[in-house]
Amino acid sequence: MGRAPCCEKVGLKRGRWTAEEDAILLNYIKANGEGHWRSLPKNAGLLRCGKSCRLRWVNYLRTDLRRGNISTEEENVIIKLHASLGNRWSLIASHLPGRTDNEIKNYWNSHLSRKIDTFRRPSIDEALPMAMNLVKVSPPKRKGRTSRWAMKKNKNLLGPKKNPNKETSANFDMVSSPATQPVERERLSTTKASSGDRETKERESLAIVNVASVPYSVGEGGTTSPLSSNNLSNPLMLSPSGGREDGTILEPLEGIDEELSLSFNDIVDYAPLLDSSGIMDVSIETSGDHEEAAAVGSGLERKSEGGEWFSCVEDDCVNWDWENHVVQGHGHDQTAEERDGQQMLAWLWETDGGEWGSQSFEEVDREKQNAMVAWLLS
DNA sequence: AAGCGTCTCAACCGCAGCGTC
DNA sequence: AGACGCTGCGGTTGAGACGCT
Incomplete structure (x- = not known):
């Protein structure tokens, strides 16, 4: 028997985050700190899975991120x-x-x-x-771009x-x-x-x-x-x-x-x-x-x-x-x-x-x- | 301008480690 | 000891952008 999914996927939003969601997550973490990802979406009022929230924070919202190339x-x-x-x-x-x-x-x-x-x-x-x-000296010809x-x-x-x-x-x-x-x-x-x-x-x-x-x-x-x-x-x-x-x-x-x-x-x-x-x-x-x-x-x-x-x-x-x-x-x-x-x-x-x-x-x-x-x- | 193939990158998925009970 | 839950990690996916034909 496999493990239960990390979060209940039904009814949760997936895909790109909106600015509004970002703001909610950011505000929540500012107020409560990071961690407790599983319970975070519920507490913050986000229709996202905890993993998704964590990923969004870690990869995008964290304040110490270095932007640019x-x-x-x-x-x-x-x-x-x-x-x-x-x-x-x-x-x-x-x-x-x-x-x-x-x-x-x-x-x-x-x-x-x-x-x-x-x-x-x-x-x-x-x-x-x-x-x-x-x-490759003679790359195969490709169609298109x-x-x-x-x-x-x-x-x-x-x-x-x-x-x-x-x-x-x-x-x-x-x-x-x-x-x-x-x-x-x-x-x-x-x-x-x-x-x-x-x-x-x-x-x-x-x-x-x-x-x-x-x-x-x-x-x-x-x-x-x-x-x-x-x-x-x-x-x-x-x-x-x-x-x-x-x-x-x-x-x-x-x-x-x-x-x-x-x-x-x-x-x-x-x-x-x-x-x-x-x-x-x-x-x-x-x-x-x-x-x-x-x-x-x-x-x-x-x-x-x-x-x-x-x-x-x-x-x-x-x-x-x-x-x-x-x-x-x-x-x-x-x-x-x-x-x-x-x-x-x-x-x-x-x-x-x-x-x-x-x-x-x-x-x-x-x-x-x-x-x-x-x-x-x- | 449309069609198409490629590229980028944010996000997702599944697995494994670790802590707790 | 082992079941369970949480977290983090690495691989993969897919939407959108891009630019050539």
């Missing part, structure tokens, strides 16, 4: 925090005074996710022939924006495709934990992956989780021992007590997110999506320290050179954007040594992170 600085913070926290919008919002989780979530889904998404291969169905395919970003871009080229304060992603050279949103949804949805208490989930999801050591250190094998057909589909399978049956050691991650899978996409997703100590902070959850994982892994090779190529799976179509950081695709003329993206990623992953010329590791990483964010925001 998300600034570049805020966008920067959102990108960085999302890398660490995943879709924990309320947590991210807590770092941005005056911004609500809903606002950030919407902003992410409509602006930032697509920017980040261009770091991924363009489609799950393509077996990674171009993992770093930053743009072009995507909004493109229109804005056009607008930028042709004249001033209607609202010059409005921040847009218009200058980002990418192609929006109908496939993007479902892919993004799928990706986002994986961050939702399925079980366990919150503390455990925090631990599980905030595994720290040392990028420099992940792909290519080869060791004795260690106590390995068997590379079953299932986890074969995860190109990089991390276990507490860090071992793989093929002899590739993925450095053990302290504090991780459960097997975690890290797909190529995960790395690509979070490549921009190296922190100052050369650590990539990612949100990882064991993926049950074999379809995606299989597609991801269907053509991934890695290079060992000795220079040999490892095949993650049988059907290789892409060579990912972890040392030289070059993605080798088949028969594809790169666009300038692709090259830029590759160069950016290559640069990001070059973190092996303790020093980089005269710069320390930390300085380089900080610079990388800032550059990546700047690039994303550009």
